[in-house]
Amino acid sequence: MPASSPTIILDAGPLIAAVNRKDREHAWIMRQLVQRRSPFIVTSAAVAEATHGLNNDPVAVGLLREWVQRMTVSDPSPVDVL
Numbered sequence: 001m002p003a004s005s006p007t008i009i010l011d012a013g014p015l016i017a018a019v020n021r022k023d024r025e026h027a028w029i030m031r032q033l034v035q036r037r038s039p040f041i042v043t044s045a046a047v048a049e050a051t052h053g054l055n056n057d058p059v060a061v062g063l064l065r066e067w068v069q070r071m072t073v074s075d076p077s078p079v080d081v082l
Contacts, residue, residue: 005036005037005038005039006038006039007038007040007041008032008036008038008039008040009040009042009043010040010041010042010046010071011042011049012046012047012049012050012053013025013047014029014032015023015042015046015047015050015064015067015068016050016053016054016080017029018030018033018063018067019050019054019060019063019064019067020037020060024025033069035066039071039072040071040072041071041073041074042068042072042073042074043075043076044071044073044075045075047064047068047073049059050064053067059073060065
C-alpha cells in the first residue's frame with residue numbers, strides 16, 4: 001500500500017454485506033476491510049440505514065457495532081456536502 005492511501009467512505013451496502021454472510025458481496029468487502037490500511041469513514045445515516053437493512057436483528061447489529069467501532073464516524077453538515 002502506498003504511504004498515502006485514499007480515504008474510503010462506506011455507505012450502508014458494504015456495512016450490510018460485511019455483517020450478512022449470505023450477501024453476494026460479503027467475501028469481497030471482508031477482503032477490503034481486512035487488507036486495506038486506508039481509513040474507513042462512515043456516517044451515522046449509513047449506520048442507521050444498515051441497521052434497518054439488517055432488520056434490527058440484535059446479533060447483526062452487534063456485529064455492525066464491532067465494525068463501526070474500527071472506523072471513523074463523520075457527520076458533515078448537509079450544507080458542506082452540497
